[in-house]
């Protein structure tokens with residue numbers, strides 16, 4: 001009897017899906033099954049299948065469950081492949097990077113001669129008198145001294161040339177460019193910058209920090225056609241690397257270009273654009289009002305943080321340090337402004353409800369930013385929550401249901417960008433103040449060649465210290481910092497878990513105590529990045545109700561040797577429920 005019953009049940013269950021359930025299966029747009037779906041949730045849950053309808057994820061579960069329940073217009077048998085949420089690049093200069101794709105690229109140039117050859121090639125296709133611009137040189141990869149205008153004059157006597165260092169903090173100009181900028185012996189250094197000079201007091205062609213504006217400001221802006229072309233190239237790269245969200249340093253004006261792409265259905269990343277911390281509160285608010293009037297879909301294009309700079313970079317020795325660089329006695333870097341002025345600006349903008357994202361590299365710069373954020377919080381607590389302008393908050397959170405009370409003091413989620421060298425006493429302050437440490441692991445492997453001699457054996461322990469930061473429960477979104485580094489999240493993951501360069505050097509990893517697990521690293525590039533832009537309820541995990549931004553990877557990142565992460569790539573990139581990239585197509 002029991003046996004028969006079992007038999008009947010078996011027969012029924014075999015037939016049912018075909019005979020009965022076929023009619024009742026729910027129609028959806030996309031089903032991925034038979035895979036290893038890393039949801040990137042807190043427990044690193046793994047499922048087999050994910051169902052998508054329209055823009056959103058409607059179910060996760062086993063392949064059998066979802067195949068029984070849904071009939072999808074497109075089904076993909078993953079054949080065991082790894083799926084993760086799409087990468088969210090939490091710190092990128094997307095537009096600048098896009099334009100750099102059209103100009104002279106000095107990335108990976110190994111000698112100043114190689115750089116000259118690339119400039120010379122551009123001279124050939126450029127009319128006399130027209131500007132030649134480029135980016136990406138890194139003197140620490142050459143003879144470790146700054147190049148000069150004479151190097152460029154040799155290959156470009158008739159064109160003004162202006163080439164920005166890989167970190168964006170130093171410019172290299174030829175004589176024609178300096179002449180147009182009217183820089184001579186008598187020109188004073190602008191505040192927060194330096195015109196490097198030779199023994200005779202003549203400008204060498206190297207312009208540091210704000211001094212870059214003297215020449216950079218003369219470069220004619222790119223034409224509309226160039227802007228569109230560059231943006232198309234950059235978006236293509238983003239699709240090929242599985243990037244589905246960017247938090248962008250390009251500034252308010254760029255939203256106009258993004259909007260055009262969005263209207264033409266060509267914007268294949270979600271954009272959280274940043275405004276300029278330097279602008280007056282009046283101007284910032286006016287931009288928010290103007291932006292809101294366009295009624296863009298905020299999950300596709302929105303304004304989030306104000307981006308400001310506290311100091312320069314370690315590579316250029318312009319990072320603001322508490323004590324001089326170990327390899328340059330007497331030089332403690334260049335803060336952009338005094339602590340008092342910085343704090344005043346932070347407090348003023350915090351009070352209006354703006355999220356603030358401050359570039360801070362040196363331990364002094366990080367402390368200055370933390371001091372400012374602490375003062376802002378004190379101010380808010382003293383004045384009560386009403387001190388925050390609720391209208392400003394609504395601007396920030398247009399796409400979420402976050403209310404004033406949800407996050408209390410940490411509501412605004414201020415960020416420190418890079419948080420590169422942090423004094424041991426300050427790690428805990430990130431946690432206490434709820435400050436996000438927005439980090440870019442590829443910088444550590446790019447800088448490791450000289451970071452220790454520049455910082456000394458003690459300070460280097462607090463440098464690029466994402467594991468230590470994480471041990472204080474600090475939120476750590478990951479970014480590429482393109483075009484400072486390649487727009488390649490796989491390189492970020494590899495750097496985060498190995499602390500090695502592409503050649504596997506050094507064995508065991510540089511400062512290996514700071515390595516992360518691959519699961520943590522993926523979550524930093526997805527969920528944590530979403531958190532940093534107030535969007536962790538709509539993306540960053542593979543979960544019902546979230547946007548279907550997904551990557552099917554060529555290899556299982558969670559099991560392969562770290563070196564193999566570098567040769568992993570998307571097989572599919574899915575954005576907003578649609579396949580926007582398929583390998584080989």
Ligand SMILES: [Zn+2]
Pocket residue numbers: 091092093249481484
């Ligand atoms: Zn940057």
